[in-house]
Amino acid sequence: MRTSIFVEPHRGASYDDQLRLAHAVEALGFEGLLRADHYQSMGDVDGLPGPTDAWLTLAALSRETSRIRLGTLVTSATFRPPGPLAIMAAQVDQMSGGRLDLGIGAGWYEREHLSYGLPFPPTAERFDRLEEQLAILTGLWSTPVGQTFDHQGRYWTLTGAPALPKPLQQPGPPLIVGGKGARRTPELAARYATEFNMPFRSVTETARAFERVRAVSAQSGRAASGRAPLVLSAGIVVAIGRTDAEAARRAAPLHAKSALPPEEPVVGSPGLLVDRIAEFAGIGAARVHLRLSDLTDLDQLELIATEVLPHIADLQPTSDTTSPA
Structure with missing residues (x-):
């Protein structure tokens, strides 16, 4: 995964906040x-x-x-x-x-x-x-x-x-097109994108979006043209901790309106996040984007790296992603 x-x-x-985060993301293996x-x-x-x-x-x-x-x-x-x-x-x-x-x-x-x-x-x-x-x-x-x-x-x-x-x-940087739109978004993803992303929605809603984009890709002849199947990705809002209190503290900002409003965030233990990522792999996701509300909270980043990444490293999409995505 x-x-x-x-x-x-x-x-x-x-910028300094983001630089510290980038160095941590790189050092921790994401x-x-x-x-x-x-x-x-x-x-x-x-x-x-x-x-x-x-x-x-x-x-x-x-x-x-x-x-x-x-x-x-x-x-x-x-x-x-x-x-x-x-x-x-x-x-x-x-x-x-x-x-x-x-x-x-x-x-x-x-x-x-x-x-x-x-x-x-x-x-x-x-x-x-x-x-x-x-x-x-x-x-x-x-x-x-x-x-x-x-x-x-x-x-x-x-x-x-x-x-x-x-x-x-x-021929260029990978293009990511995504969203919950039922018509234009799948069409644009199938025609131009390398990756289709469903941003921060439930597994059920994400599965429906993946099916739509698979169907449109098949109809568009993407595979026949020799293009690779779309990478399917999911977004997950994350607030995990070593204790329930720590997770609750990290979840507190989630009530604020975000650029991408969260649905079904993972709040709790690292094991819950492992399970959620496995669910997304089960519907065909080959990549996950984990949204952290506080980008200065490097302790949570380290927790994900040590308690989540080792358990998902070998996860593979289990849906039929060899057919036109």
Whole structure:
């Protein structure tokens, strides 16, 4: 089982906080560290010391780590035009030695758009823009060196783009597309993504989402085109402890509204988390993203590393993930 840590720095974290976490994640044997891409905290959280930009942070962390994968879960397509985003992601991929995972979504939190003067079109248009962004990102990265890329779309026109720099990973960094949407999300994942992620939902709801994306992938002819099956991943909100009191203390912040509201968080012993991860493996998940509410709580991170990782290392997806995912 591939196991990454996910955090929400917009709720209040400095770069130094994130650097300490990244070093711990790497030292303790996790596969990766992914962060949200938001510019404002939610609910009653004061958000101090303020947000940090996801891509500035990833660029810095890419030079201060050597092994873990780094990425967004997920970058908002409303924040950045696709051309500059393609350049940013390619550069971070080079800077990290090919360790970038790019999660990208349509954007949803209207308040931060209003706060910082970012356009926030209706839902259907945001998904249309996301689809066009994915086409441009993959088009720029796959254009051979020495050739240019053109795109005439509804929202963006690119003329004679040099399509540089190229990411180190080819044909590009793994793309993560996910969410509970029943139609557009599975279609976009099947067409463009390397990984489909169901963020922080129950095993039952995640299983339904996995089945939808499998069906759409089969209908789209993904396997016939020679593309690898989608990696299926699940998000789990975690508040575990050595005692019930310790777990309850860590669970206290879960009442606050999060960028990805939790459903069925794991609150309790490390064994409960092992069992939940096994359940997700049983429906086909090959990767889990563990969301920690307090990214300065390195003691919980160490507890997961010592009491959970050894018990899930050999877990394999038991659903039929060899067919088109």
